[in-house]
Amino acid sequence: MAVPTPTAAATESQPARLPVGGAATAAGRVLAVLSAFGPTHPSLTLSEISRRSGLTLTTTHRLVGELRQWGGLERGPDGRYAIGLRLLELGALAPHGLQLRELALPYLDDLHQATRANVHLAVRDGADGVYVEALRARGAVQVLSRLGGRWPLHATGTGQVLLAFADREVQDELLQARLKRFTPDTITDVGELRRVLAEVRRTGVAIADNQLTPDALAIAVPVRGRRDEVVAALGVTVQRGTVPSHALAPALAATARGISRALGSPSATPEAGGAIRASRTGGAMTPRSR
Amino acid sequence: MAVPTPTAAATESQPARLPVGGAATAAGRVLAVLSAFGPTHPSLTLSEISRRSGLTLTTTHRLVGELRQWGGLERGPDGRYAIGLRLLELGALAPHGLQLRELALPYLDDLHQATRANVHLAVRDGADGVYVEALRARGAVQVLSRLGGRWPLHATGTGQVLLAFADREVQDELLQARLKRFTPDTITDVGELRRVLAEVRRTGVAIADNQLTPDALAIAVPVRGRRDEVVAALGVTVQRGTVPSHALAPALAATARGISRALGSPSATPEAGGAIRASRTGGAMTPRSR
DNA sequence: ACGGGCCTTCCCCCCGGTGGAAGCCGGGCG
DNA sequence: CGCCCGGCTTCCACCGGGGGGAAGGCCCGT
Incomplete structure (x- = not known):
């Protein structure tokens, strides 16, 4: 410790x-x-x-x-x-790891098929995000996304989501370290990062443009667990300019909601839960049994 | 104490x-x-x-x-x-593990989408087969197929393939141990297993009916590497009776061939290669573009 | 033949690991 | 309320496994 x-x-x-x-x-x-x-x-x-x-x-x-x-x-x-x-x-037994992955894979698959983008599911470990699953788009080989891959939180879409919803303590610690630069646009200024994180919390979506990989655009949203805490982040990455950033958000949100519900998140469960965020992306996706 | x-x-x-x-x-x-x-x-x-x-x-x-x-x-x-x-x-770095998986996933995905069956990619470890990837069919939750799952070679389709093409030494050793029974139909007789393995070698396909899981039918084929050695087995599992066993074989073979080619297997590469074993499983399969 | 990696084996001394024991917490029960 | 019990943590003295120096074998390329 x-x-x-x-x-x-x-x-x-x-x-x-x-x-x-x-x-x-x-x-x-x-x-x-x-x-x-x-x-x-x-x-x-x-x-x-x-x-x-x-x-x-x-x-x-x-x-x-x-x-x-x-x-x-x-x-x-x-x-x-x-x-x-x-x-x-052994690694497959990691509870926040492949256990989670196991449950989420069908949803990720749908998202992948629908968007044809790189799809990531990440969890936080210390100051890094670890990819619990990474589905690569057929054409664009973006080698950075491997299952088990580990990247600093500030430089990825999923990472920004995980950081935004992490304990204050974790945030403060990370915000004191030097933020490593990967591209000219990587956020390395603490103040700016704080603003970005606040925005992520407000909107529930992170948009990381050209942060880790040149010419890549990442969009990510939180996935919630039993007590509605953020347990993972779901993200997609596409080539910059090919898709308007807001076009993917609905599909992402729907998928994340599906996973959250499967995990037992109250806010994603219609009947129980607080009935918050009714259904911005109603229908569209095949209702998942179980 | x-x-x-x-x-x-x-x-x-x-x-x-x-x-x-x-x-x-x-x-x-x-x-x-x-x-x-x-x-x-x-x-x-x-x-x-x-x-x-x-x-x-x-x-x-x-x-x-x-x-x-x-x-x-x-x-x-x-x-x-x-x-x-x-x-x-760490586990993600296993060369016969997620490395292989990484490369094969797109193919497996196609197969999964096309057949809607449980899809497995397995490699041999001692007397067991380990699932390097397991895509579960939507409906039938066959819990036995988890990534990282480990099962005796004699009782699964993929296992039979791996065993059939393993070194003589490995086979002999396993054929001396007692073969555990999982269902009434599980092959536990050494002689019978030998016959089955010979058949698998002859046809290049293993058909495991009701071997590990009651009411399940598994079909598997080998995946070959650089020196044409069998490095993994690709299999699908479906409910018995829902699909004629030979209906899935072509799709399986095509997918396995695609993965083998991606791995650099000579026999799966048209142009180069020593023209050995020309194409016993000729045509019938959609060539993968890349 | 020679030198230089790399791997493997051998063996003695020393130090870190072990486990017994005791102390702590919390919860169930009479 | 006090007892007990199971799980966890801390402490410490003894001792046996581990460390690493050194030497030998193998296979390169020069």
């Missing part, structure tokens, strides 16, 4: 940062080995793991051996190590 | 009560904690983890603490622990 956040170093993308910092404990060493892997380094040799984790070759060798035996790592025909299926299996 | 280990018999000798998984090593203990979680136990209290892993409460407490700090576990508002997003993130 006292530690800044578990995600402190996680926002990096390219460079090979070493978590050398605190592998003093035995368990920490195991985790250091695992941490050596990442989106930019999905497969490593033993010595690479050793270097990246800051552990002795010998230690690395033994730990990797144990992990392999367990199924957490596997060794390809080329001798390189990679993440094993056992970890995929 | 006095964990009720099944090894009771030898009374007076050394206690020899090692942690359940045989995790005498420190790393092993970390993994034992993780192993306590599973599809049937996605969230646990501290003491539950302790009991299920066979570790002391103290040790469990500390390890869980470290894992939590790292992001591998998270603690819900109810105080129970669950798998954290960090593990989802």
Whole structure:
């Protein structure tokens, strides 16, 4: 807890940062080995793991051996190590992760089919948003959206939604850190970000224009859970200029509402709930049973 | 204490009560904690983890603490622990896992849309098949198909494909173990399984009728990689009797071929490739444009 | 043949991990 | 109200597993 956040170093993308910092404990060493892997380094040799984790070759060798035996790592025909299926299996159990995804997938699918856009479902983890699902549009290969992908909250549509509805405490902490720039238009000014977040709260929609990826336009809305708290953000990303930003909002809102209802959100359930926000996007979508 | 280990018999000798998984090593203990979680136990209290892993409460407490700090576990508002997003993130890096999935998803999606059936993509891990993707049909909630799900090879369509094309060594080993029965029709006789596998190799299609789930019919075909080796199996599952089994095969084959081509399989690539196995499943399938 | 990566094995010393025990909280019950 | 009980947290002294230096094997490219 006292530690800044578990995600402190996680926002990096390219460079090979070493978590050398605190592998003093035995368990920490195991985790250091695992941490050596990442989106930019999905497969490593033993010595690479050793270097990246800051552990002795010998230690690395033994730990990797144990992990392999367990199924957490596997060794390809080329001798390189990679993440094993056992970890995929475990990861699938994450409650805010693939559990949520499981339930939401049909809805996301509809949205994807209807809009032909990149569709994301993201949850917050520390100062980052993690994609719990990412459906890519056929043509435009926007490589940044992978399942399991992790991006700073301020620079994505889904992230802005998650941040806007996060606890005050979380917001304040993030607003003190330096906001990393990805494009010329990325919001890096704290004041501006505050204004944007207020707007997101007011309208219930985030519009991130050219924030993370050049020439991309992202639109996102909140997804709510049992106690009407925001548990995830649903977003689509399209090429700038191809679609007027407000054209996608209704479909997004309808889909988010569907998911929220499936999650048991009061405000999305007609009968019970506060009857708020009646049905701006009535009909249109096939009513989902269950 | 006095964990009720099944090894009771030898009374007076050394206690020899090692942690359940045989995790005498420190790393092993970390993994034992993780192993306590599973599809049937996605969230646990501290003491539950302790009991299920066979570790002391103290040790469990500390390890869980470290894992939590790292992001591998998270603690819900109810105080129970669950798998954290960090593990989802890692699991997504599995090369035979979500990497493969990423590439295949569009194809699977098409197949799903076209057939409205449960669609699975599975890879082999030991004697099990692991679902790398599972798209559920709208109506029939067949709960057994979850992403990350793990099932014995002999009892699923995709499993039979994976087994049929696995190394001889792998086959032999599995054919010696007892084959678990799931339904009255599950193949549990080794001889019969051999015949089935031979047939799968001959035709390139596995048809699993009422094997794992009562009243379910599964059809699966292989997906091939760079060196034409079978890297995964693609399958659909439908309610028995609703569709003639051969009706789905062409669509399946076409989809599998598309994925194989995307993976660089020679036999699925018209121009290049050694013209080996020309096209036993010729024509009939819509070529995918890209 | 030589040098340099990379991987694997061996072994002794030391330090971090372990687990017993005791303290804390909260809730159920008599 | 006081007791007990189950779950969680903290503390501490002992000891056995882990760390890492070092050496050996393999396979490159020079």
